Amino acid sequence: MLKRQKRSITTTLLTTLFICSLSITAHARRSGGPTPSITATPVVIEHIERNLSSLGSLKANQSINIAPQIGGRIVSLMIDDGHFVTQGETLLTLDSREQAAKVNEAKITVKDAERQLSYMVKLFEKRAVSQDELAAQEAQVERAKANLSSHMANLDYYTVTAPFDGVLGFNDLSTGAMITAGSNITTLDDLSTMKLYFELPENTFSEITTGTIIQATTDAYPDHPFTGTIDAINPRIDPVNLTFSARASLDNTNNQLRPGMLMRLNVVRPTIATLVVPARSVLFDGNDQYVYILDEEGLPQQRYIETGIILENKITITHGLAEGDYIVDKGVVKVTAGRPVKILSTEIAENHLDTVEPAGDARS
Incomplete structure (x- = not known):
């Protein structure tokens, strides 16, 4: 019980002291007190860059997995890991002896059918065979030729070539190994041009067009910026x-x-002319923002504003100020609307001599 009474007395005392301190502070403000020292700065128009930052991932201009269309035993392997190859260069060959025999057989069949057709034509001229019999033999020749073309196409599958210029990846195969149709042998990447994929905010969609310049860097070459252009934009958000x-x-x-590299990029957009003020001069009132603007008598007055882009140490103004207005910069936290201040800025002092008082360094 005694501890509870002591705690209650202590709480009451602290509350009383806090209320008294507030009363003293308020009285000091009403009665004058020291004049705060401030610096002021003009609201100016600057041309600022509106570059958009993003992260992107690189992909090759063309990239495929090399795989045979048929299975078989490797008889020749000419894949040199990590080396450049040209379009049409042979990468491997499979045992094609059986298929080659089928091609030869099909060629013989074509020759035999053509010989039969030639004989039928002579008989037709002598009216020894009918038109239907001649047409049937002509169809037989076409079927034989189609069969030959099919076997020759299949024979081409036994040789795997590079479909475009590029750099080969790794492979773990050896001559004599058996592979199945569609099994990945290695990769091939066309690295002459790289494609950088990235995301941007939807509120910038109307400003981004094909041909827009981007600048990108990667950790592998931090001091070497790469320049490119946007060549495609996804129409969906x-x-x-x-x-x-x-x-x-x-x-x-x-x-x-190289494919897979992470890049930091900036999308270069045209500069815009806009009002800017020091970021430290902007104060907050809940969700609202305001500054102290100096009136004709050099007294600070509260002015609510709307802001735009936040820069390193400045902020753009979209509403509430005009070029040439002077606002409180350093010392803004000590300013009270309508109360005199010591203005340290020479330019301001010349315009408001009646409010300038000698002062030392401003304290922000």
Whole structure:
């Protein structure tokens, strides 16, 4: 019981002291007190960059898994891991002896059918065979030729070639190994041009067009920026993240970039002329923002504003101020609307000599 009474007395005492301190502070403000020292700055128009930052992932211009269309035993393997190959260059061959025999057999069948057709034509001219019999033999020749074409096409499948210029990946096969149709042998990437895929906010969709310049860097070459252009924009917006996809092409003549690399990029947009003020001069009142603007008598007055882009140490103003207005910069936290201040800015002092008082350093 005694402890509870002591705690109650202590709480009451602290509350009383707090209320007294508030009363003293309020009285000091009403009675004058020291004049705060401030610096002021003009509201100016600056041309600012509105570059958009994002992260993107690189993909090759063309990229495939090399796989045979048929199965068989490898008789020749010419894949040199990590090396460049040209379009049409042979990568491996499979045992094709059985298929080659089928091709030869089909060729013989074609020759035999053509010989029979030639003989039938002579008989038809002598009216020894009917038109239908001649047509049947002509069809037989066409079937034989089609069969030959099919076998020759299948024979081509026993040789795997590079479909385009590119760099080969790794493989773990050996000559003599058996492989099945569709099994991955290695990869082939066209690295002459790289494609960078990234996401941007949906509220910038109307400003991004094909041909827009981007600049990107990667941890592998942190001091080497790569420049490219946007060549495709996804017409759909992600309803969850409210972003859209875009793709940029980067020249890779120096062969520095690789698929899968993460890149930091900036989308270069035209500069805009806009009002800017120091970010530290903007104060908050709940969700609202305001500054202290100096009136004709050099007294600070509260002015609510609307802001736009936040820069490193500045912020753009979209409503509430005009070029040439002077606002409180350093010392803004000590300012009270309508109360005199010591203005340290020379330019302000010349305009408001009646309010300037000698002062030392401003305290922000």
